[in-house]
Amino acid sequence: MKILAIDIETFSSVDLIKCGVYAYASAPDFEILLFAYAFDDEDVEIIDIASGEILPAEIISAIQDDRIVKTAFNSNFERTCISTYLKKQLSPDVWRCAAVQSAMLALPMSLNGVGQVLGLQQQKMKEGKDLIRYFSNPCKPTKSNGERTRNLPHHAPEKWQLFKEYCKRDVEVERNIRVKISKYPISENEQEIYSLDQQINDRGVLVDMELVKNAIECDCIQKADTFSKAQLLTGLENPNSVAQIKKWLLENGIQAPSLSKKAVTDLAKESDGEVEMLLNLRLQLAKTSIKKYEAIERSVCPDGRVRGLLQFYGANRTGRWAGRLVQVQNLPQNHLKDLTLARNLVKQGCFNELELLFDNVPNVLSELIRTAFIPKPNHRFIVADFSAIEARVIASIAGEKWRMDVFATHGKIYEASASQMFKVPIEEITKGSPLRQKGKISELALGYGGSVGALTAMGALEMGVAEEELQGLVTAWRQANPNITKLWWNIDKAALKAVKGRTAVAVGKIKIHYESGILFITLPSGRKLSYIKPRIQLNKFGREGITYEGIGATRKWERIETYGPKLVENIVQAIARDLLAEAMLHVANRGYDIVMHVHDEIIVEAPKNFGSLKEVCDIMAVAPIWADGLPLRADGFECDYYKKD
Template sequence: MKQISIDIETYSSVNLAKAGVYRYTASDDFELLLFSYSIDEGPVKVIDLTQGETIPQEIINVLSDQTVIKSAFNAQFERVCLSAFLGTHLKPQGWHCSMVWSATLGLPLSLKTVGIVLGLDKQKIEEGKNLVRYFCTPCKPTQTNHGRTRNLPYHNPAKWQLFKQYNRRDVEVEVEINQKLARFPVQESEWHNYWLDQEINDRGIMLDQQLVTNAINCDQSFRQKYLDEAHDLTGLDNPNSPTQLKEWLHDQGVDIPSLAKADVASALKSTTGDVRKVLLLRQQLSKSSVKKYTAMQTALCPDGRVHGLLQFYGANRTGRWAGRLVQVQNLPRNSMPDLKEARQLIRSNNQDILGLLYDSVPDVLSQLIRTAFIPKPGCQFYVADFSAVEARVIAWLSQEQWRQDVFEKNGDIYCESASQMFHVPVVKHGINGHLRQKGKIAELALGYGGSVGALKAMGALNMGVKEEELQPLVDMWRQASPNIVQFWWDVDKAAMDCIKQHLDTETHGICFKYRSGCFFIFLPSGRRICYAKPKIGTNRFGNESITYEGIGPTKKWERLETYGAKLVENIVQATSRDLLANAMQNLNKAGYAIVMHIHDEVVIKAPKGTSLEKIEGIMATIPNWAKGLKLNAAGFISDFYKKD
């Protein structure tokens, strides 16, 4: 036996989508219902555990045998569920995930959609979703079903037989996907990255349960207080209702497009009296500070940790990680100077003092979300992240030497960019320091071909930049960074030539290849980015453009458009991701326990007294494929997670 493809069906009263597979399997009523498997792409066998059938010992032995590949679509689910069923931790090594394999080729993260896109002979059974809902989740007790809370096979034998067919078909589809993708195998180094990702998810991260519980209670108390105040001011039955509140505002002579954050903030600039008070209360009520605390509670496992917060290859173009459950990739920032003191007030449930000290309790709760993650007793968090990694990568790839020189000295890229643009020295909090903000906006908005629209989207107008200054800013930035601009055009030409002629092309050490209806960009690391079914089309300006098939903004499979600067963005972000993966592998080999990572930042749980400098040094180690890159990492030590 070289490989076994697996699909399982399970039952648990825990909501899988909200709580995650680790909490799902920790439920007392978790049960394995069906186990289907195919050995070396042979016939599929279905084992019905509800009817007393058992998994052969040979197959059980294989599940922990790292020399035999265990393959499943979203293999984390199968591995974690089978670990719970067997009562032993199945290590990720030796497990392959065909969902990850699909993602490496730019395909969707859904078995059904992948099957459709690939045009498989066998497709996922349509009734599957209803069957899963019927047999795998609790049902509502009714008079018709005699008050039961769960559907068992004997309640509907015909449905159960169809469910077994559904389970069998999922393995058949998974096997066929593997056969279709066989010509483009996943690099072994990526499977090692996947296994490390699974180890991090298995390890989990501790929660300060007292803080989480008190934060939720505090939010409820202050929400009620704000509602009561708004009710007294407006007389409305539900002052939190957008319809009722907009009507009340209209009666007060204030017409507002919507009660969205931006519109409320705009209206506050010109309102006074009770209207202003009501809008301020609306701001407090609309904050979603408590939702992540609730998500933490829902996903909390019996070991006091949350697991499964990261999705490997969640961004299937660049290969970056995505957040799951608590969505750690978009946690609110914290800027409070007295973060520790505010945190202690919540932990001690001192709501009266909290209300006296802070104008906005929801804002305090929002800023404290990160601090709910804590290390185990005797340890601290050692947090290290890359400094301006995307700016460093694009400077390295485009060979923009003055930028490389800045990073060599660990200088301030925003100051130096402003200096290059305005031809005067710019020092943070010093000479011409007011220009640094313009340099920062330009750096963040313009690196990937952005223009006036990108500056506006970045909030340039709200930061004091005038409308008439926007285009000159774009022009000055591009003049100051000619190699980056040329990089966009060189990538655009190389990609166009490759797709048109089906020939290999190269620029800036990056290879472009057309293979079997796919366009590949080979990164410096050796990893590839894939664009399915590429074509040369015509854009809205009447110029030639590159199109390909992928998941669009509507989450549907559709034809998308790209261009040189956008491809550069993918290349830079994917390379930055590879640097992070390399750093995590090095940290793991050195014995550091990574519990979480966010964007370009790694969170390590380690005993007090561990050397932060050593961690920073490992993080900033340049891989062999990135010689000449000016990489730097900086970190801090804390008793709870935060943004330093």
């Protein structure tokens, strides 16, 4: 097929980073300034729209021609902006994204980053950021610039010429990246999933702006009131100041090395009187969940929907989605019994009644964030999620039969795990029993090689498990799950062998091989995980281990250590992602409109007279051919606003 590579430069008064491309392109003053393009391997051309040039009919026709593939780096930006320009919604089906293709090889998701890692001769021009700041963003009016609010081409002709070269260069760099990684194309199945992802992002989700605006107002009133109470209690000029609070606490006999949420919460439990009061006020002042309401308000489009909430392949180690803008993957849970009452009070602006009926207003506002997402009129949400998906996947690929039997029958993995660990009949392990708690925390913390530290980090001590019991839980869980424990080290050995011998090794349905400086792990779905430039090095335990290059904890390109259990974690989470992706395709193909998905949960906006929760759950419970024999289960509920059931 013929390929049309595109890069555009644009202007909008809306902040692209904070508000996302959909709100950005919806601004009344949005416009395309420059349009650079190249067919196949032809020279790059540029249309200077800002200077009065017109996009050729041939290009407009090519953009709308389904027989011509359109490519860009982060093609969602180009496709969304061009859709606005043409006043026609362009289908993502014939768009290819070089950023996604790069992410599938675990390369950075920036054009500059990929170019550097691949060592391209032609790199993205460094002047780009300054040029974008000058021409694409509003400017501050000053006497020296004639009080203008934006810079146009004639204000700086030399800069404008450089901007045109910059735009053309991006097309060349994107094309060079595609050539460089052409051996590893996006598969047809992944392209189908990407197209669905783009449709979901294009559709967006409706938000209750009355709730959002009132929640922000309520928080402002509450923060001011809390601030005044803290001032009155302490006499401090600024009770938000860490230094001032620490000094006040010290004067009251309390040494506080940290004022983190956990440290303050723990300290408040041990304190009383004025100290306890101040610490609780501090927790309320430090509550940042309200920022998600502000993110919604910034990002909302003119039709009241927020779009672009999910980043395809945002977690490039596993291929899972990442949250953007409002970060729906990280929403506070709701536990309020009277959720609807609290929601209605905020919507109606009844803040005094809210404070009278609910002890902690900041917590209430935090729990209401999910409920800001609503279905459109005469529709409802169907919310369905996979039950214990990672536990099912790891049991399947490790061949842990007793776990598979649990999932094929009653599904009570916490009780069953405790039964296996402590040799107690499952009937004796009830929902509130200490043994179930120990089974649960072990399940959550120990599946990927975790030990005492993982149990502690997961909150075992807070759950009432004694510190001296922790090592016993680790030992008992591993003895109860010998095949999972064996899987960690079989994957470890296989990866080492593949890198050392530049060869291919199989562990059950998982294939591991080395090719062209990359360690690939092929999943049962056929999708590959990538580890760039792997090396064998001695690790902190004095054993041989693998390191590779990637985006690390510092968010920079660096060398990262891995080993068997961590690789198993990547594999399991990646398989869980593939199962979710397949389920979404099937749900969408049955005519359901997906508006969001959060971890292993799908949120559908359906007419009140169409479909059912049972049908959606049944669709999700059908395992793909490549996961034949994996017992899947989905549960859920229907609702008039998004929430955690």
